[in-house]
Amino acid sequence: MFRATERIPRVYPFVLLLTVVAALLPTNWLYWTRDLSDVIRLPITPVAHAGNRLAGMLRPVDASDGLNTEDLRGRLELLETERDRYERLYRAQRLRSQELAAQLRLLQHLPESVLRAPRPPMILPSDVTGRDPRDVVSAVELDLVPEIADRVLQGDVATWKHQYLVGRVVRISPFRVTVLPVTHPDTGPVQAVLVDAQDPDLAAPPPRMLLKPLGDGTFAGEINHRYATAPGDEVVLADPGWPAWAQALHVGNVESVRQLDEAPLRDLVIIRPRFQLFELPHVMLLAGDTDDLAAGDLQP
Amino acid sequence: MRWMVFIVAACLAVALDMGLSGAMTLRTLGFITPSFAGCLVAFIALFGRTDCVLWGAWVLGVITDLTPGSMEGSQLVFIIGPHALGFTLGAWIILTIRSMVFRNRILTVAVCTMLCVLSSGFVMTIIGLVRYWLPFTGGEVVPFGLGELARVAGDAILSGVLAIPVGWVLFQLMPLWRFDYGVGRRSTV
Numbered sequence: 001m002f003r004a005t006e007r008i009p010r011v012y013p014f015v016l017l018l019t020v021v022a023a024l025l026p027t028n029w030l031y032w033t034r035d036l037s038d039v040i041r042l043p044i045t046p047v048a049h050a051g052n053r054l055a056g057m058l059r060p061v062d063a064s065d066g067l068n069t070e071d072l073r074g075r076l077e078l079l080e081t082e083r084d085r086y087e088r089l090y091r092a093q094r095l096r097s098q099e100l101a102a103q104l105r106l107l108q109h110l111p112e113s114v115l116r117a118p119r120p121p122m123i124l125p126s127d128v129t130g131r132d133p134r135d136v137v138s139a140v141e142l143d144l145v146p147e148i149a150d151r152v153l154q155g156d157v158a159t160w161k162h163q164y165l166v167g168r169v170v171r172i173s174p175f176r177v178t179v180l181p182v183t184h185p186d187t188g189p190v191q192a193v194l195v196d197a198q199d200p201d202l203a204a205p206p207p208r209m210l211l212k213p214l215g216d217g218t219f220a221g222e223i224n225h226r227y228a229t230a231p232g233d234e235v236v237l238a239d240p241g242w243p244a245w246a247q248a249l250h251v252g253n254v255e256s257v258r259q260l261d262e263a264p265l266r267d268l269v270i271i272r273p274r275f276q277l278f279e280l281p282h283v284m285l286l287a288g289d290t291d292d293l294a295a296g297d298l299q300p
Numbered sequence: 301m302r303w304m305v306f307i308v309a310a311c312l313a314v315a316l317d318m319g320l321s322g323a324m325t326l327r328t329l330g331f332i333t334p335s336f337a338g339c340l341v342a343f344i345a346l347f348g349r350t351d352c353v354l355w356g357a358w359v360l361g362v363i364t365d366l367t368p369g370s371m372e373g374s375q376l377v378f379i380i381g382p383h384a385l386g387f388t389l390g391a392w393i394i395l396t397i398r399s400m401v402f403r404n405r406i407l408t409v410a411v412c413t414m415l416c417v418l419s420s421g422f423v424m425t426i427i428g429l430v431r432y433w434l435p436f437t438g439g440e441v442v443p444f445g446l447g448e449l450a451r452v453a454g455d456a457i458l459s460g461v462l463a464i465p466v467g468w469v470l471f472q473l474m475p476l477w478r479f480d481y482g483v484g485r486r487s488t489v
Contacts, residue, residue, distance in 0.1 A: 008350065008354060015358065023381020023385065024427075024434065025437070033379075033380060034377060037366035045315075046315075051320035052322070132368050133325040133333045134455070135331070139368055
């Protein structure tokens with residue numbers, strides 16, 4: 001039988017002791033582990049990348065809404081029609097906003113470069129190379145292709161299929177991009193609005209909510225009881241703290257509604273994102289187009 | 301034990317844990333996920349020399365601790381220790397019992413993998429609890445508790461199931477490892 005003293009190097013207990021100490025170090029003293037991780041995982045990342053792609057193929061994310069092929073084809077045609085219509089509307093609004101900006105610029109004697117209509121964000125697809133399948137709110141790491149390394153900045157937005165908000169870039173190292181899920185408590189509270197598809201009154205402001213991540217992949221928010229929120233209602237981002245192009249991205253759907261005992265006029269709403277960052281094989285990063293800033297032509 | 305083979309296998313195991321194991325996660329049962337690294341620790345603990353096993357388990361644990369799941373919050377630092385100590389404890393337990401088991405059976409690898417993942421999960425939970433309660437560590441995002449232990453047990457069972465095919469592959473590659481066999485019970489597969 002194995003005995004504790006059998007052929008164990010004398011240094012080993014000290015190494016274990018040091019490991020125990022390292023495990024209990026304050027978080028603020030552990031920044032060096034990020035660099036250590038970057039270096040040690042250099043040979044691991046390509047294999048993990050392949051593994052993630054394989055996992056994505058073996059277990060694709062279900063985005064079909066339970067529709068069959070015929071339904072999906074019909075829905076695709078409808079979406080293409082709607083896309084074309086909204087593209088026309090977008091161009092018309094863009095022209096209109098440019099015209100209004102030009103008028104305002106003349107009235108206020110501002111230089112030509114200001115009040116320009118915002119440029120659409122760059123869409124940069126990226127594969128997930130590292131994640132923890134056990135943890136709903138764990139950060140994931142993305143493949144650092146040169147295009148992303150040059151363009152993506154801390155605070156840029158990660159989406160699934162351009163529509164669903166899933167996370168935000170929190171760190172860009174020379175080796176990888178780290179994205180924190182929007183449901184992570186450290187992302188902080190998120191302002192959002194409840195979208196009621198049945199309400200034809202576009203002039204009425206939609207009910208706003210401050211969503212607090214609960215740490216289990218969901219958000220909690222409070223809303224006035226008179227809005228009669230129901231499970232399944234859609235919630236979209238409307239937070240000035242996030243980039244302009246991230247507004248109106250889908251945050252999640254209402255999972256449950258409970259009237260608060262301590263404030264009967266308010267409801268406690270639990271929101272669950274339709275897609276969680278950790279289950280996705282790849283994401284779309286939305287980054288600002290910084291070419292103009294680099295050229296300096298936004299300066300008045 | 302050939303260290304080069306171990307390093308390659310360790311990198312592969314950690315990479316599979318970071319990627320492929322997501323395809324095997326039981327999402328409706330509390331995100332129970334199998335561990336390739338646990339299978340590897342159990343395998344080397346059954347056949348390797350004592351000092352090699354303990355160092356190997358520690359090295360594999362440190363590499364696992366430096367993977368995304370070990371990050372803490374938006375500061376994105378890694379806690380070194382939970383897996384490093386957990387895998388070492390698991391290897392220690394297997395070293396203690398390996399002379400009493402039939403090492404060359406895949407079932408043995410499966411059971412030892414379960415033991416290893418269970419013990420490493422136990423250590424992780426303890427460290428999580430200590431970090432949560434110690435005022436200076438910064439605390440974990442979600443406190444560990446009984447639910448975490450139940451999930452660890454689930455991870456252990458699923459890892460044991462995964463160890464059956466993984467163990468078979470490792471047995472086929474046995475000559476590559478050049479283990480220095482100790483005295484123990486043997487049996488054909």
